[in-house]
Amino acid sequence: MPRAGLDREQVVRAAADIADDEGLDAVTLARVAAQLGVKSPSLYNHVEGRxxxxRGIALLGLGELAAALREAAVGRSxxxxxxxxSGAYRTFVKDHPGRYTAGAVTASAAGDAEHEAAAADVVVVLQGVLRAWDLSGDDEIHALRAFRSAVHGFATLEAAGGFGLDLDVDTSFTRLISALAAGLEVDHA
Incomplete structure (x- = not known):
């Protein structure tokens, strides 16, 4: 019988917090159970094992990333x-590295429609951001890949302490995104 008041959302959020603080590898049933003050077997009432x-962390992270991107981009073009x-994406990676890894880096299981839909929601927001460049077809896909690669690369390097030189990192990031935008202006005919 599930502990009174404990639900799937609480279990997943506890796991997500552990993933953000200690890394995705630190997420175990025993660690989450200890965090919640329950025995490991009781978690099976809410999730299907590790x-x-x-998977729950991935869905949570993708939903939160899409919401952050949407909120940042609304009313802007x-x-x-x-x-x-891109700033919202970068901040999300820094603030929620475990959620980000589970959702945006780790591939979903084949046929996991819920995970695919959550990932697609992120893409839809980014398509809206790129709408100003009037891209379609392959050009839009290339632009989405470039955006994700640029921001993911920068943010993960930054989070790992990869920018050791004493030079403003925010300026570097702005220049990167400005260069990406300039590249989107190129005639792709």
């Missing part, structure tokens, strides 16, 4: 929208 925990969305 895989269920990681062009370079302003791109800078706002």
């Amino acid at each position: 895989d269920g925990l990681v 062009g370079l302003d929208g791109l800078l706002a969305a």
Whole structure:
């Protein structure tokens, strides 16, 4: 019988907090149970083992990332929208590394429609941000890949302490996104 008041959302949020603080590898049933003050077997009433925990973290992270991107980009377009969305993406990676890894880096299980829909929601927001460049087809896909690669690379390097030189990192990031935007202006015909 599930502990009174304990639900799937609480279990997943506890696991997500552990993933953010200690890394995704630190997420175990025993660690989450200890965090919640319950025995490990009771978690099976809410998630399907460790895989269920990681899947829950992925869904939570993707939903939160999409919401952060949407909030940052609303009412903005062009370079302003791109800078706002990329800044929100960067902040999310820094603030929620475990959620980000589970959702945006780790591939979903084949046929997991819920995970695929959550990932697609992030893409839809980014498509909206890129709408100012009037891209379609392959050009839009290339632009989405470039955006994700640029921001993911920068944010993960930054989070790992990869920018050791005493030079403003925010300026470097702004220049990166501005260069990306300039590249989107190129005629792809």
